[in-house]
Amino acid sequence: MRNLRITYIFILALICYSFFSCKKDSSSSSIQVTGIWSHSRNTETTQISSIFFNNWIRIHGNGFTGLQRVYFNGTQVPFIPIYVTDTDIIINVPETIPTGSDVADQTRLNTIQLVTATGQTSFEGFIFRDPDKIPSISGISYTMPYAGDVIEIYGKNLKEASVITFPDSTKGTIRSANDSILQVIVPENIDRQKYGRITIDIDNERYSSAPYMFFQNGIFLKTFTEEAMVAGGNNGIRIYSNPADIAALTGLQHNPENVIAIPATKTDIPVAANNGISGNFFKFYAYKAFNTLIEKNGDIKGTTSIENLAIQFELYMPSPWTSGAIPFKMNKNRSGVNYAYLYNITAWEWKKLVSGGVELNPFKFDNGWKTITLKFSDFPTLAMSSLKDYSTSLQTNGFESLVGYVNYDLNEDGHTPQAVKNFQMYLANFRLVPLTNLE
Structure with a gap:
């Protein structure tokens, strides 16, 4: 009877050990990114949503132990193992990663993917910026247009523009786009008495023209x-x-x-x-x-x-x-x-x-x-x-x-x-x- 009791206790202990052991493994395989932070000697660390090439960032979360691969915009990038803990990855953003329409798989645009020995995760909405692709507006073909007219916005790296805003806050319709020219249809309800800048939105950033659109006071x-x-x-x-x-x-x-x-x-x-x-x-x-x-x-x-x-x-x-x-x-x-x-x-x-x-x-x-x-x-x-x-x-x-x-x-x-x-x-x-x- 005593031997039977000992055997029962042993089996119960083994079951409990197995339960807690399995719970620990499940936790270690859970990978989560909770935020991206700047990591520079010269500036204060802040949480960020975008970064230019050749800068260091800190990926914060949990479950990073056993990190095997890191992908930015779907492209694998190198990391330094000693800069990896279970909660943080300090990593440089190389200039070799594609951005914008150059990303082959557009579902991977603005994403960070992490792969460990026990699982993987994807963090979306983080924008990698190429300094050679910073948009700018150099001029506007017609600064006194009427509703329905087609104007051209000249500049650099414009083809990813998503929103065109006139000085009165109305939105223009993009008819065609390439890196140097945007063709835009002036909205029907445009207020020609409101002067200022035309702005374009690209990757959650706003870029503007000189403030001479509809400027009639001169x-x-x-x-x-x-x-x-x-x-x-x-x-x-x-x-x-x-x-x-x-x-x-x-x-x-x-x-x-x-x-x-x-x-x-x-x-x-x-x-x-x-x-x-x-x-x-x-x-x-x-x-x-x-x-x-x-x-x-x-x-x-x-x-x-x-x-x-x-x-x-x-x-x-x-x-x-x-x-x-x-x-x-x-x-x-x-x-x-x-x-x-x-x-x-x-x-x-x-x-x-x-x-x-x-x-x-x-x-x-x-x-x-x-x-x-x-x-x-x-x-x-x-x-x-x-x-x-x-x-x-x-x-x-x-x-x-x-x-x-x-x-x-x-x-x-x-x-x-x-x-x-x-x-x-x-x-x-x-x-x-x-x-x-x-x-």
Whole structure:
């Protein structure tokens, strides 16, 4: 009987041992990631949701003992065993892992996978960032569009954009996307009186344009009858203010309210002899135009640095722009290459080919009106100053300003100008716009 009791106790003890032993094994096979933390000597440790390449992170959780493999975005990455405990993994993010659309299996995008001897787990929503793929916006094709118009956002690494937001918080529709250009349809309920930045969302980060979208407070030439216009200074141009007449010119549904046509009628423009202007231009006093804005003391003030400003205007041509330039002359008496008071606007370009030759890349108006942006910093040798000081210098020098069309090798870069058939261009809404937030 005693032996039977001992045997029973032994069996009971064995069962209890087996139970607790199995419970311990089950616990050790449970892997969980609870968060990702920064790990740098130079910064305070914080919980993070993204990281750039070549930085260290700490993966926190439990069950990491027996770690065998680590995957970032589906790609296996090396780890150092002595940097692994049951609750933490300190690991470097290598620059060899794919990101964005380069991840072969998109279900593995923004994931961390851990595999141990007893199981595996996946942590989702952590973004690996390639510094060479940081998105940026360099410009916008048309900054005064209407609902339904198609605009283009220019920049770098744009193709992953998911949301386009206009200054009034309405969302645009992405029509097409690649790394350098986003085509966006302007929303139907857009508020054109609300100016500011266009923003794009990519991988839970927001990137923005300069704050000049729909900026109308800086318009200084709209009707082309303003006091700033030089009396008798127009030559070979025509001003249109009737919407039906403007629509007949452009063939477009949406147009600016007032348009100046250069030349007055469609004309063949030969290559100019002696580097002369075509004879089609209008003149104005830039200092009078700028002083009008200064006196309003609105968003743009006399104290605003011209380094933070640009000149914008709308441009449309019925045919692609292939030759010639629009000289923006602060001093009408100076021609030739760019200098402090002259900038020759040429949106077309000659592209160098691998073969050694060149190829003409026309400036096209497929989606309608374009906005030309001319920064004051683009004028060579122009000293940056306040708008008031700059305007005063123009007035002191007695400069008349001029905008027109020329067709010769104006920048002396050796390309061959071309005669232009049936030429006419339309311009509108000359204005100053901010490149940065205004004080």
